[in-house]
Amino acid sequence: MSPVPTRLGTVQETLLIPLYGRAVENDKPAAALRDSRATEIVAELDYDFSRFAELPSLTGTVLRTVLFDAWTRSFLDEHPAGTVVELGVGLNTRYERLDNGQAQWFDLDLPDVIELRRAFFADTPRRHMIAASVTDDRWPDAVGGLADGPCLVNAEAVLPFLTEAEVRGVVDMIARRFPGALLALDTAGPAIVGAQEDHDALSKVAARMRWGCPDVAVLTEWCPGARVLGSHLLTSLPPAIHDALPEPHRQMLAGLAEQHLPQVEEYGLHLIRLP
Ligand SMILES: C[S@@+](CC[C@H](N)C(=O)[O-])C[C@H]1O[C@@H](n2cnc3c(N)ncnc32)[C@H](O)[C@@H]1O
Numbered sequence: 042m043s044p045v046p047t048r049l050g051t052v053q054e055t056l057l058i059p060l061y062g063r064a065v066e067n068d069k070p071a072a073a074l075r076d077s078r079a080t081e082i083v084a085e086l087d088y089d090f091s092r093f094a095e096l097p098s099l100t101g102t103v104l105r106t107v108l109f110d111a112w113t114r115s116f117l118d119e120h121p122a123g124t125v126v127e128l129g130v131g132l133n134t135r136y137e138r139l140d141n142g143q144a145q146w147f148d149l150d151l152p153d154v155i156e157l158r159r160a161f162f163a164d165t166p167r168r169h170m171i172a173a174s175v176t177d178d179r180w181p182d183a184v185g186g187l188a189d190g191p192c193l194v195n196a197e198a199v200l201p202f203l204t205e206a207e208v209r210g211v212v213d214m215i216a217r218r219f220p221g222a223l224l225a226l227d228t229a230g231p232a233i234v235g236a237q238e239d240h241d242a243l244s245k246v247a248a249r250m251r252w253g254c255p256d257v258a259v260l261t262e263w264c265p266g267a268r269v270l271g272s273h274l275l276t277s278l279p280p281a282i283h284d285a286l287p288e289p290h291r292q293m294l295a296g297l298a299e300q301h302l303p304q305v306e307e308y309g310l311h312l313i314r315l316p
Contacts, residue, residue, distance in 0.1 A: 042085070044085060044086060044087035045085050045086050045087060045157070045160050045161075046087050047086050047087055047088045047157065048153065049153055049154065049157065050151065050153055051246075051247045051248045052151075052202050052248040053131075053150070053151055053153055053154050054246050054247070054248060055131075055198070055202070055243075055246055055248045056129075056131025056132055056133075056150075056154060057086075057088060057090070057093070057132075058093060058098075058099070058102060058242045058246070059102040059103075059105075059106065059131065059133070059197075059198060060079055060082060060083060060131065060132045060133075061079075061083055061090050061093050061099065062093075062098075062099035062100070062101075062102035062103045062106075063076040063079035063102075063103060063106065063134070064076065064079040064080045064082070064083040065099055066099075066100070066103045067079060067080045068080065069287075071287035071288070071289060071290075072287065073100075073103050073104060073107050073286050073287060073290050074103055074106060074107050074110070074138075076134055076137075076138065078134045078137050078161075079132070079134055082132055082161055085160075085161075092245045093242060093245060096241045096242050096245075097241055098240070098241050098242045099242070100290065100293065101275055101308075102198070102242075104275050104278065104286075104290070104294075105197065105198070105227060105275070105310055106133075106135075106197065107278075107282060107286075108273065108278060108279075108282060108310050109135070109195055109197050109225050109310075110135060110138060110139060111279070111281075111282055112193070112195075112223070112225050112271070112312050113125060113135060113139055113193060113195065113225075114139055116191070116193040116223060117139065117141050117144055119191075120144075120190070120191040121141055121143045121144065122143045122144060122145075122190070123144055123145075123190060123191040123192065123193065124144065124145045124146075124147070124184065124188040124189075124190065124191065124192040124193070125144055125145070125146050125147070125192075125193050125195065126146075126147045126149065126184055126192065126193070126194045126195065127146070127147065127148045127149060127195050127197075128149050128175045128194060128195065128196040128199055128200075128211075129149070129150055129175060129196060129197070129198070129199025129200075129202075130148040130149060130150050130154075130158070131150060131154060131198075132154075132157070132158060132161065133148070133197070135195070136148070136168060140167075140168075143167075144167065145167050145168075145169075145187060145188040146167060146168045146169065147169050147170075147171055147183070147184050147187075147188075148162075148168070148169070148170045148171065149170075149171040149172075149173060149175065149180055150171075150172070151172070151173075151174060152172040152173075154172075155170050155171070155172035156172075158170060169183070169187065171183050171184075175196070175199065175200075175203070175211055176203070176207050176210060176211060178214055181214065181215075181218035181219070184218075184219075185218065185219075191221075191222075192219045192221075192222040192223070193222065193223045193224075193225065194215055194219065194222055194223065194224045194225070195225045196211075196224065196225065196226040196227075197225065197226075197227065198227055200226050200227070200228075200252060201227065201228065201229045201234070201250040201251070201252050201254075202248060202249075202250055202251060202252075203251060203252055204251050204252060205251075205252050205253075205254075207252075208252050208254075209263050212224070212260055212263055212264060212315075213263065213264065215315060216264045216267070216315040216316060219315070220315070220316065221314070221315065221316070222315050223270075223312060223313070223314060223315070224312075224313045224315055225310075225311070225312050225313075226257075226310075226311055226313070227308065227309065227310050227311070228252075228254035228257050228308070228309045228311065229250055229252070229253060229254065229307065229308055230253060230254065230255050230303070230306075230307025230308070230309075231253035231255055231307070232303040232304075232307050233250070233253070233303065233304050233307050233308060234250050234251070234252070234253035235253070236303070236304070237249050237250060240304070254309075255307075257269060257272055257309055257311045257313070260313055264315060264316060265316065266315075266316025267313055267314065267315050267316055268313065268314045269311060269312075269313055270312045270313065270314050271310075271311065271312040272309055272310070272311045272312075273309070273310045273311075274305060274306060274308065274309060274310070275294065275297070275305060275308065275310070276294050276297050276298040276305055276306075278294075
């Protein structure tokens, strides 16, 4: 079988970092997450992943996904027929890990990413790909035309690549179109955004983050009535998640916590209830 070409735009290329992170994790004897599909996709893509080999932040991307998975699992436990929207889905495989046979899933990304995604995934009556920018105000129609009721919007490692004005517009649009929805997102503080040239993974690609967010509480100012339900650093994961990690991961996190690095202490993972 010939390799699948990866002709991706600048910000789109970043999807290969968490994909590779999950593939590497999957091959560990003691893994925080299993993702055999990621391993298969990495093997099939025509891309030199060696530039990301051994990067410390790969494990960070995996731990972020473990937390977003846990939030999605508990949303689906409460709302088995609920709607999950993945913004900036990349080659994310959350559906493969968590689908419960009832939920509606929407996987949104820019057109070249969705074209690549179609080499590996197909739409079904409950799983729909949307080729659009997250800033495009028509995507909520595509979701709302097929699903209603409780909604979880996952924006994993996508909003920091937008400008603050764009993020504000997206959050406002989700709040208006999906009242009461849950929004899971990550934020990178100004020190991280200012030092991207030195970031172990981002320095290997051309894309750069633009939204430096010192405090996720700003969302509650943008959207009065929004509530922060959970806010974590990689070094302050919910105890149930942290304690279930393999020993090497817990040791790594304990070491990181002692160092008080800005790239760790300014990188937040949040679950917001929109008004
Ligand atoms: C670091 S990757 C994360 C991918 C995926 N969420 C994951 O965790 O595996 C960032 C993703 O955001 C997407 N993205 C960036 N800007 C976007 C936009 N304006 N609209 C839609 N997707 C966007 C990129 O194409 C890419 O797939």
